[in-house]
Amino acid sequence: MPPPQPSQPSLRALRHAGWITVLLAALCCSGILLLSQTAAASPLLLKSDGGKGSFSLDGHLELLEDASGTLKLHEVIGSTAFREIQGSVNEGFSGSAFWVRFRVVRGEGFPASAWLRLGPRTPDTLEAYVQQQGTSPLSASSYKAFPLGLTMPPGKRAVPDPQLLVPLELGPEGSELLAYMRIASRSPVQLRGTVLNREELMKQSRSHMFLQAFYLGVTAVIVLMSLLIFFAVREWRFLFFSLYAADLFLSYLIARGMYVFLMPWLGDSAAPELMETTGGLGVVFFALFAYEVLKDKCKPTTLRALQVTALAGLLDPTASLLFNTTILKPFGAYSAIALLGVLCWITVRQLPLHPFRKQVLLGLFGLNILLYGELFLQRLGLLPLNTAIQDLVQAGSFMHILVIFGLLVERFLHAEQELKESTHESEMRATAIAEKKTEELRIYRDRLEQSLQSRHQSAERVRRFFQMVSHEYRTPLAIIQGNINILSRRSRPGDTKKPAILHAMHRAAGRLLEVMEQAVERSRLLETDDVQVIGRIRVSAYMFQQVESARALWPKLHIIQECLAGNEEIEGDLLLLQMALFNLLDNARKYSPEGSPVHVRCRAEEGFGIIELHNNTALPMDEDEGELFMKFHRGNNSAAEPGKGIGLWLVREVMRQHDGSATLKSGKEGGVTATIRIPLAQKENP
Incomplete structure (x- = not known):
């Protein structure tokens, strides 16, 4: 909740209070200058x-x-x-x-x-x-x-x-x-x-070391805490502020002589060069800090001014170290006080603070600028030397970083509180969404369970239907086969035509029984993925049996067979395997032009029994192989042929259950090659 905005009279009072603070600071600094003695040189x-x-x-x-x-x-x-x-x-x-x-x-x-x-x-x-x-x-x-x-x-x-x-x-x-x-x-x-005298020296030394230990100790704590916050939240403003505070720490550590305790080895050119660089680097770090604070809140021109300020602050110590001339030294002092003024104006004007806090910050900035201004004028020799100004500048700088650090920590805690509230709201919304989705999933689960139950019931009805049909067909087919056997025995010797017809009728009746058994097995295949290892068979015998069955059912189908598998065997559910190969022969018959041959080849290769069927299609096959093996999907060239789109799917399912594969490739001249790969059975020990 934003803080209440003060009324216009109170805003004017705060502004007046801020300017009064600045004027009082100026009077104090001016009073210090009047303390200089002007007596003539004498013992x-x-x-x-x-x-x-x-x-x-x-x-x-x-x-x-x-x-x-x-x-x-x-x-x-x-x-x-x-x-x-x-x-x-x-x-x-x-x-x-x-x-x-x-x-x-x-x-x-x-x-x-x-x-x-x-x-x-x-x-x-x-x-x-x-x-x-x-x-x-x-x-x-x-x-x-x-x-x-x-x-x-x-x-x-x-x-x-x-x-x-x-x-x-x-x-x-x-x-x-x-x-x-x-x-x-x-x-x-x-x-x-x-x-x-000794007593006065001891008193002043104790006072000096106590104050410096307090200032430097608190500044060091601020540096470390700012670094810890930076590593925790990865906000660059805390890093630049910690560098700015560390620059002040190092500057006063040398200027106030406390380095004799912490760095007694420091000497030669190191200490003077550190003193040369700390002033300009302080301006650089504070400009970068102000840039990070204000980059989302002010205009591009203001941000460019901060970038120029940082660059100017970097040039001052660089020029002092590389070009040690008395001409550049005053320029560095003048530019430093000008940069401080720019930073003061930008920071106080652009910071989104409560008006009272802005007045406090303005007073501290104004006091620091006046103190730094007098210090620089003394360094230029334009004002008499008064070492008390260093104590005031150090105290003002200490209050400056203390107030800014307090504002940063307050802003950090406020942002953390906002983050907690936002996280809590997000958790509540996520919980509500999760509960809603859980309810939807529960509904979908119930529907799925009902669908699966209906599917199981439908599959059970199909299985019972096929069992019933198989049972009802077995008796008349058995009667037909019995009569065919009687007629075969009664045939006259020397008659070659009639036995051939009776043999074809006997094979056709047997095939009808086999088709009924395959129909029952299809229903079982739709229900389970289990493979029952029924037996072993040589790859060549497996192919020859199905080719002979196809020739018995379709005498006009011209099949050319060739097998190079030797004595290699396959094992598995033989009824399912026979059904898979027979379906491929049936497809080749359906989609081949009349009189066109079907080539069937088998071989053993790399641990697999491979059977290939090649035929010339009457219509081109222009679909992807994966689509043709989908359940209930029929090719574009199958409109004139009866079917339900389940044959090729059954072939692939049977091969998958036996750890094999089934593919269908279209040739450049319109031919189609169907290939099944079945793992070879391990040879039995003698």
Whole structure:
């Protein structure tokens, strides 16, 4: 059920609330900029008045530009080319190296041992040289070197800590300590220093590590959960969002120094290159994520804008890595803030969210854009350096991914609930359809059972009819055969014509009895597939018997026979086998022109007894072989002949029951060849 839509006054109030949020964020950022100190470069006096344990070096720094990047410590010691700067070092993207100098004086009550904390943590090379107590400030050997920066593995630092720390030995009260720092980086040349006593350092370190562990831990959980959801549902939006969150995780892992715990081996060029690529890749992944979310909800022009945004985000780190020039660096920063604005406008405008949620998302986007905008302007050197902006940007980014992940999970759970409801409805519909189909099948089953019962009853009536006919015909046929035998015995010697006629009459009466037996067997064949093995017979005798029967019934039929089967035998239900071959002879008689011969051949081949009948048909056979063997089907050339279309079907059924086959082939000149194949009987052991 969709959420209720708010009224127009409440919509206006939400819009006003969103813009007020953005303006307040802008005022907060502007207020942070005003906190920068502008004191002249002078020695920093360290005192413990009021329990203060932290002193910023802003306004106490001197700067020397090394355009060649080759100056050494002994060359800059005591140089008059240093210039005083207000605030901290912020030279933007520069191809030069810079030397920074400052002095600190230990005041009353301040401990003799202190710590120098430097930031931000992203320069490629940062080297600190601190004067040792009791030595001359004009000698290079009086300074102890502390290598820092991203190119220096954390294990080689003086203190393996997320912060860039340098130990200071201040000496007696009133003594002055001089320090030099050299900074060179592909990223913006920025430096800010703070002197801390031990208690303040411990407090700030604990606070920093707790917040970073919280931010990075929650971000890592979001990355893993997004990946798990992606592998479960295979929706690309979760994959791209997880990559975007992973990019933020890696970026802040390096920028906030926490990589010293998770990747202490990271150094050389790996860390700077990762910092170069994370910004642009973040834009790429978020643009792809927005594309997946909006591809079914917005116009093609909007989708093309997202594709162009992803391409531009990919070009920024690529150009930075391949062409390390100071000209491309500002362009990358400007393009990044422009891409963020495009993504903000597209995402908030096109997302199908409740107006209140849209206002919340707009406020977070607006706040992030303002914070990122100030951060980029600082990186370009257009605004004074203020390291507090990094904390605000990180907090805004964290809230950003947290809110988006919450919306994604909510949408996922809502879609899952819709899927469950849809599945339940589908199951109910499927159950109803199944019940309906079951009832229909039950009706069809009852009808089928009735049909089968009727068929069995009909088959039983047919069988009884044939049995009755066979019984009724046996007596008169037996009388006829008896009288024929009497007449044969009474025939006069030397009379050759009369015995031949009587012999033909005797064979015809016997054939009538055989036909009646075949009719009964046909009825049995319609009822069962069982084969009763009655006996064995040689293939040649099997063929000769049926040929002689055909000649006795149809004396005018000219049959030419030939057998090459030798003594091979077949076995089975001999009555059914004889009926099959006799049907083929009958068909050859019916469909042959008068006086045309029928060729019958038999042979044994590959374990089968093969009998072929070839005759010339009076009419062409233009039908498929499979149709001719169908039950109750008669050929197009059989209209003038009596029959029910069951003969060829019976032939194939008999062959099938004996694991044989029956085929019918039409020749090119009008001839037809019928072939039956019957498995040969295994030879008996002697």
